[in-house]
Amino acid sequence: MLLGISVGLVVGILPGLGGVVGMSLLLPFVYGMDPHAATAMLIGMAAVIATADTFPSILIGVPGSAGSQATILDGYPMAQQGKAGRALSAAFSASLIGGLVGALVLFAILPIARPLVLAFQSPHLFMLTVLGLCVVGLLAGKYPFRGILATLIGIMIAMLGSAPSTVTFRFVGDSVYLMDGIPLAILAMGLFAVPEIIDLLADNRAVSKVKEVSSGWKDGVRDTFRNRWLVLRSAALGVAVGAIPGLGGSVVDWLSYGQAVQSAKDKSGFGKGDVRGVIAPESSNNAKEGGSLIPTMLFGIPGSGTTAVLLGGLILLGIQPGPSMLTSDLSITLTIVWTLALANVVGAFACFLLSRPIARLSTIPAAKFAPFLLIVMMVGAYQNTNQWGDLIAFIVIGLFGWLLKTYDWPRAPVLIGFVLAPSIERYLTISASRYGWSWLTDPIVIIIGVLAVGVVVAGVRAKRKGLGEN
């Protein structure tokens, strides 16, 4: 487990490397290990990534893995204002609590989860995905129209590659690289990291202010406790989103950020360094691991890339995930739950200990730091498929991201559109070919639809008002 935690820390801290990479690194060690020790190692790694990936998000504005993108929106401004220590400690304590909630819910819900998962059919999943798009498309940036457009751009980028239900390839020409579409990690780094680095180099300033990095720790923890209901709410959301197969872990942070903004009385600070914008996504992205293990263990359906590799690891150990996880393999299940809880605690404390030396790194002047960072990200990009296409895509998307940033277009909706597009297309195709038009009259579908419209209307109004005041 400790080996897993160490790997998780490193993978989380390095920008652009996520759980799948960490799992793949550990998988060769699994064969021949004791099943309990091996699952503990894999889970330890998965649990810690969501804590450690906060460092790059807050300190340099680059997502450490897919689950900490929303943290950038407020975490990075905080670091620029010299509140890096406060942001980090708030993030770690929120991660810790979120992770524990995730483990607890996993433990409590396993015996009763089957009917819950079975309740969501394709039409309902389609509507939930649409709702997710509406929430995120509107909350980022000042202009609702731009948010919606950016979401559509993201959906268009996702159309590159193979279609989900046929054997046709779209917009790929003769490029074998494009057959799989653009890897998520490359899009995320290109949109969020490259623009930051370009601007850093242009200004040649230090990434964050040196003197206050080491202060504000107590404040951060206090922030988390003051917002304890937000932490718990976000954790619950994280578990729920993680548990729905196909919704995927990479959107949970945005959804969580969205609900934090929606529920806040004073919205003015968001995007400028409001600590709540750090707490919410961090809490839920640790909680989602517990959630995504529910379908993985009960149905053998991985809820994310990380759990897909975990599933392979379990099969190598001779464990077939399924209903037996609650009977003959119960000891493995309990190992998983306990490791998840323990690793979250150990990981959070390790991050606290590591934060000073790592935070110092971010005070190096950009001209010295940026090339190194670019190389790390290039390596991260290249290891997606080990093809030149990765690097080309990385550079093209990086420039596109820089243009968006320069002209004040929101970048988060692009990413969300990209992530959710396959699910939208998939569930719409299935709903239409299975139920014709009749699924539109399903009561749950109508309720979620009304909610989505409500979110859009309320969001546009709130933004208009905000713009009027400025």
Place this chain on the structure above:
Amino acid sequence: MNNARHHTSRFARHTLSLAVAAGLTVGVAANSHAELSGFYEGETLEILTPWAPGGGADTWGRYIAGTIGPFLGDDVSVQVVNRPGAGGVQGTNEFELRTASDGMTVMLQSAGQVFPFMYGSSAVRYDFRDYEPIVAMAQGGVIYASADLGIDEPLELWDVDELIYGEVSPQAIGSMALAAFALLDLPHDAIFGYESRGPTRLALEQGETNLDFQTTSAYTSNVEPLVEEGTAVPLFSLGIIDTDGELVRDPAFPDMPTVAEVYEERHGEAPSGVAWDAYRAVLSAGSIKMLWAKADAPEDSINDLRYAFEQARQDEDFIADSEAANGPYEWLVGDDAYTAMSATLEISDEALDYLRDTFKERYDADL
């Protein structure tokens, strides 16, 4: 090849065929395959797996990587190298175009690269017939239905008003089931677009579909509990292609009829003709996992690999571990591996046209 079911005779036959292939006289035959040359001593063998870690094929490759080393000699390390892309085509192209023929890399084959190869996708740069077969395993699967249909027997399927089958895409492994339905001429609707076989199973549990297919491991761990609680009904297995290229009962489900038996029960005669050829081609394409070496790799390396698996398949511990990880399926070495794949590798144009026409007509899908 004549029908030989014993290890020894198959082993001898194997040796013989290799010897003939190597242009040796029968007298010296025993040497060509009877001992290790020590080609891999202290070396690292790489298993090139053209998918991301975690899938079925990757897991099979990792089982081999974790167990075959000692059979190859002292101090041999075996590693899986993942090169995902284009559903498996990308990494296999790389094996064809860029991998050195030094015997240090073998290619893992599974459904993902075989279907595009069989249907002649323009992205494919490889031809399995150019490679040397090392070892293969055919793993089967089961067609089952929701208990809501109220049927117990495969033949009752034709009395059901609306059969709805969930599928990923026309070239996914579930197309084995589609080819079986075509052979049986079973009326049904197919819903395409599910992400993988896990979600299709969920869809059946939810009542969104009522007919589904699962591979052996998923079936035993996730469908058998449903059968026990009375929500799912097993119908028939896809069957397994044996070393003579014949379709036999699946050793994991010895009490379950195969597609061929259902056909025979319905028509009074064994299946034959183009639909039968097409079914067997799709079945071997979808169900067989295999390791291939480059044909121009050092002879010793190919000899040692085959010898190692030949020893392993007679080793009690190896077989016991294999049953736990891969199901009760045989390890087919060398020519036996090729024979099992031959229905796919040597598919006739007629059978291909039949598949294209059938998929177009039934599902409006282009292969």
